Amino acid sequence: MPRLAFAQSFWDGYDMLEKPVRAGVRKAMGKFHALTAAELNADKGLHLESVNNARDPRMRTIRVTDFWRGVVLAPDDGSDVFLLVNVLPHDDAYTWAAKRLYSANTATRALEVRDAVALDELTPLYETAAADAPRLLFAQVSDGALRELGLDDQVLRAARSLVDKAQLEAFSTLLPEDQLEVLQYLAEGFSPEEVYRDVVAVRRPAGAPAEPVEDLATVIANTATRIRLVTGPQELEEVLQKPFEAWRVFLHPSQRRAAYRTSYGGPVQVTGGPGTGKTVAALHRVKHLLGRGEDGRILLTTYTNALAAGLREMLGLLLDEDERLLARVDVTTVDACANGVVRAKSGAAPRPIGDKEQRQLWERAVKQLDLPYTAQFLAQEYRHVVLGQDLRDLDSYLGASRRGRGTGMGPARRREVWSGVERFEQFLRERGETTHLRVCTRAADFLAGDPAPYAHVVVDEAQDLHPAQWRVLRAAVAPGPDDLFITGDPHQRIYDSRVSLGSLGIATAGRSFRLRVNYRSTEEILTWSARLLAPVTVDALEGEGTDSLTGYRSLLHGRRPQVQGYGTRQEETDALVERVQALLADGLAPHEIGVCARFNLALDAAEDKLKASGVPVLRVKGQSAAGTQGVRLATMHAMKGLEFRAVSVLDVKEGAIPFARAVTPREADPLQHDADLLRERCLLFVACTRARESLSVTWSGTPSPFLPRPA
Numbered sequence: 001m002p003r004l005a006f007a008q009s010f011w012d013g014y015d016m017l018e019k020p021v022r023a024g025v026r027k028a029m030g031k032f033h034a035l036t037a038a039e040l041n042a043d044k045g046l047h048l049e050s051v052n053n054a055r056d057p058r059m060r061t062i063r064v065t066d067f068w069r070g071v072v073l074a075p076d077d078g079s080d081v082f083l084l085v086n087v088l089p090h091d092d093a094y095t096w097a098a099k100r101l102y103s104a105n106t107a108t109r110a111l112e113v114r115d116a117v118a119l120d121e122l123t124p125l126y127e128t129a130a131a132d133a134p135r136l137l138f139a140q141v142s143d144g145a146l147r148e149l150g151l152d153d154q155v156l157r158a159a160r161s162l163v164d165k166a167q168l169e170a171f172s173t174l175l176p177e178d179q180l181e182v183l184q185y186l187a188e189g190f191s192p193e194e195v196y197r198d199v200v201a202v203r204r205p206a207g208a209p210a211e212p213v214e215d216l217a218t219v220i221a222n223t224a225t226r227i228r229l230v231t232g233p234q235e236l237e238e239v240l241q242k243p244f245e246a247w248r249v250f251l252h253p254s255q256r257r258a259a260y261r262t263s264y265g266g267p268v269q270v271t272g273g274p275g276t277g278k279t280v281a282a283l284h285r286v287k288h289l290l291g292r293g294e295d296g297r298i299l300l301t302t303y304t305n306a307l308a309a310g311l312r313e314m315l316g317l318l319l320d321e322d323e324r325l326l327a328r329v330d331v332t333t334v335d336a337c338a339n340g341v342v343r344a345k346s347g348a349a350p351r352p353i354g355d356k357e358q359r360q361l362w363e364r365a366v367k368q369l370d371l372p373y374t375a376q377f378l379a380q381e382y383r384h385v386v387l388g389q390d391l392r393d394l395d396s397y398l399g400a401s402r403r404g405r406g407t408g409m410g411p412a413r414r415r416e417v418w419s420g421v422e423r424f425e426q427f428l429r430e431r432g433e434t435t436h437l438r439v440c441t442r443a444a445d446f447l448a449g450d451p452a453p454y455a456h457v458v459v460d461e462a463q464d465l466h467p468a469q470w471r472v473l474r475a476a477v478a479p480g481p482d483d484l485f486i487t488g489d490p491h492q493r494i495y496d497s498r499v500s501l502g503s504l505g506i507a508t509a510g511r512s513f514r515l516r517v518n519y520r521s522t523e524e525i526l527t528w529s530a531r532l533l534a535p536v537t538v539d540a541l542e543g544e545g546t547d548s549l550t551g552y553r554s555l556l557h558g559r560r561p562q563v564q565g566y567g568t569r570q571e572e573t574d575a576l577v578e579r580v581q582a583l584l585a586d587g588l589a590p591h592e593i594g595v596c597a598r599f600n601l602a603l604d605a606a607e608d609k610l611k612a613s614g615v616p617v618l619r620v621k622g623q624s625a626a627g628t629q630g631v632r633l634a635t636m637h638a639m640k641g642l643e644f645r646a647v648s649v650l651d652v653k654e655g656a657i658p659f660a661r662a663v664t665p666r667e668a669d670p671l672q673h674d675a676d677l678l679r680e681r682c683l684l685f686v687a688c689t690r691a692r693e694s695l696s697v698t699w700s701g702t703p704s705p706f707l708p709r710p711a
């Protein structure tokens, strides 16, 4: 019997197909598992036929319904795998199929597809234009190096005609996938050796023979990142019935390399810009660890309850709701985990208070002791120095380094501060209350005395964790192989945390991965959003050195973000209502639209106006039930971890972003001032990078100073 495989190009459009067409696909595909190759060719209903004037002689179409056709690549070399590559209306299917050419990449050995007709037509035009260009995009790279990286004749010629990155982008939908990625990395300034390591070597099958094997079945087997082979009728039924989410199957090689390495000698770190699939990599790592046949427990953890709820749901999907496996994983925030440890060990549930109440206690301490510091200063000193370094008495505080704090403090002043700390802690004791970070400190103490409860810990959104939280995680798993798998993006640090992972016993040197391909947003949204961060540098995830977004890019394209100021909030809100109505008229579901602002106040006005115009809305606070209809309204902080087809960021004006009250005055502490500004900037970056297809950024009055000047 022949075998059947599905290309990612087919899945991309599958969700959009109407029910009868999907039923047609299921019926047609079923025949590939039921009939022999000869019977398939003869089957009247399937009507497997070749395509006139096709660039690829293996192209066939099959009948799905009266009006829809499937496009199939049929083996002509005696191998037995048929590949479904697309499902389109009748005429489109023939046009699409005639232009496409599938080939095996000589370096990665994977199957790629190009629009051979368009490349033949366009390349000579670009060559003519390039003849007078002062510089060509790939002038620095030799033909030999390009061929080593898998470029073939047609792509090499096209590449030689390009003068800049914009032209490469214009070619991006025409070029074969792996060769395109090679060119994109080279265009970003990576050396051929780096590109070989990061793009080619990770895809090339281990032990690939020197001469490529060309039969279709082998090449398909080499393309796990874009093609799914289905082994039998039951699997076929499952993959076509269930809502299909590409991230469950088609990992980017850099995701796969990080998530599925059999074992690591110690902690691993995976970084990457927004939407590069870090969460997906973390989830697949959990799946890999569960598949190793041990019975140890796994902690999968993140920053907020809403994010943890999202992780729990995705893990269920990835593991096919297998209760036996899911029972081995605790998915929770670090704070909740610490709370559980303290509750179990002390017999009493800790009662942590929030930031606002803590500030009131600091204010009382300042007043009672008549201290020459603000409550804000003491709270920050407590967070970054005392809890950050786990200082438990005056002597340790007197001897501590205050790196990162922007004011000098001699012993006399430190004594004063310490008296404030003691008073604050006394208030907490008297009230029978505590703070989340103090719960973490206690939990780490309890854990240190016992065997570690987890065999593996997987951490998402690691950039926002405080050292006290890291101490819980460090104590929750014994140091050793596969102890910690950490994913995060330092450009999305939106809580005031500074860590040096090495000093906390979490050294990731030699075990660091970087993801660069964004799966969420269009290139237009990414490029605009990345400019928000262009004026600043951010500290690396592990706390040593800096991080950058070099090479960060998307394969998707769309409209440029709309960036627009208005005279008044009223006008801004009216424009929002119009935009949302236009998106709904375009066919977006309400829950696919997100509206966000720095403050709830700006959202209140938007909510009233949207409701008054009959648009359903839902305020996101913590978790909101998935699937509930309504345009989502959230503060920028609550946007973390979410994504929408369209996002409107409101009220991006002076005084709101950065929010003046959230920024320490420069005179009080210049370093904290800079850190606060950076955090506010990152917050805007996080909000904008939640958008998949469409982003609008608006304000009334004077725009935020963070907004890039028009290009």
Ligand SMILES: Nc1ncnc2c1ncn2[C@@H]1O[C@H](COP(=O)(O)OP(=O)(O)OP(=O)(O)O)[C@@H](O)[C@H]1O
Pocket (backbone or CB within 6 Å): 246, 247, 250, 251, 252, 255, 272, 273, 274, 275, 276, 277, 278, 279, 280, 281, 489, 492, 518, 519, 520, 641, 643, 689
């Ligand atoms: N290999 C993949 N194939 C298809 N889609 C993917 C893949 N990896 C990730 N995605 C999709 O890209 C989007 C972003 O993925 P994910 O949330 O894992 O990124 P992230 O790096 O954690 O993002 P952020 O840092 O912004 O939270 C999601 O919609 C996810 O389903």
